Amino acid sequence: MSDPARTATADSVDRSLGQLVATATAEMSALMHDEIALAKAELRQDAKRVGMGGTAIGVAGVFALFSLPVLSFAAAYGIHNLGLGLAWSFLIVGGAFLLLAGLLALIAVTKFKKVSPPEKSIASAKQTAAVLQGVKPHPRQVGDKAVAVARSST
Numbered sequence: 638m639s640d641p642a643r644t645a646t647a648d649s650v651d652r653s654l655g656q657l658v659a660t661a662t663a664e665m666s667a668l669m670h671d672e673i674a675l676a677k678a679e680l681r682q683d684a685k686r687v688g689m690g691g692t693a694i695g696v697a698g699v700f701a702l703f704s705l706p707v708l709s710f711a712a713a714y715g716i717h718n719l720g721l722g723l724a725w726s727f728l729i730v731g732g733a734f735l736l737l738a739g740l741l742a743l744i745a746v747t748k749f750k751k752v753s754p755p756e757k758s759i760a761s762a763k764q765t766a767a768v769l770q771g772v773k774p775h776p777r778q779v780g781d782k783a784v785a786v787a788r789s790s791t
Contacts, residue, residue, distance in 0.1 A: 709730050709734070712726075712730045712733075713726040713727045713729075713730045714726065716729055716730070
């Protein structure tokens with residue numbers, strides 16, 4: 638009688654190299670399709686989370702913007718309750734906002750001054766342009782000569 642383990646080994650040995658390559662290619666293709674499907678699913682889920690987070694931040698910004706006048710009035714009336722005149726109280730709150738705006742503008746200016754052109758990208762583009770300057774296009778054949786060459790190649 639024949640040994641089943643030996644028959645299975647013989648069957649796998651009998652497969653040709655082409656069959657093994659075809660099987661490996663099919664399995665790699667299936668694996669790549671599965672990986673792409675997984676990446677798409679993860680990206681779709683992340684996009685939903687980013688959309689919900691962006692919406693929440695937008696709504697929070699609107700509420701913060703609407704609360705600014707109310708808090709400004711509350712601060713002014715709070716200062717007025719300390720014994721200062723109402724006009725001076727509003728002036729102090731307005732001055733505080735202007736001071737805060739000035740500080741933020743200074744921070745922005747210092748950050749803008751640190752911005753520089755993308756030197757690595759510019760150098761890479763110049764290097765690519767220098768390499769491509771030496772490349773000459775292949776001359777095209779025109780007329781009957783091109784048709785004859787096209788027919789001879791088929």
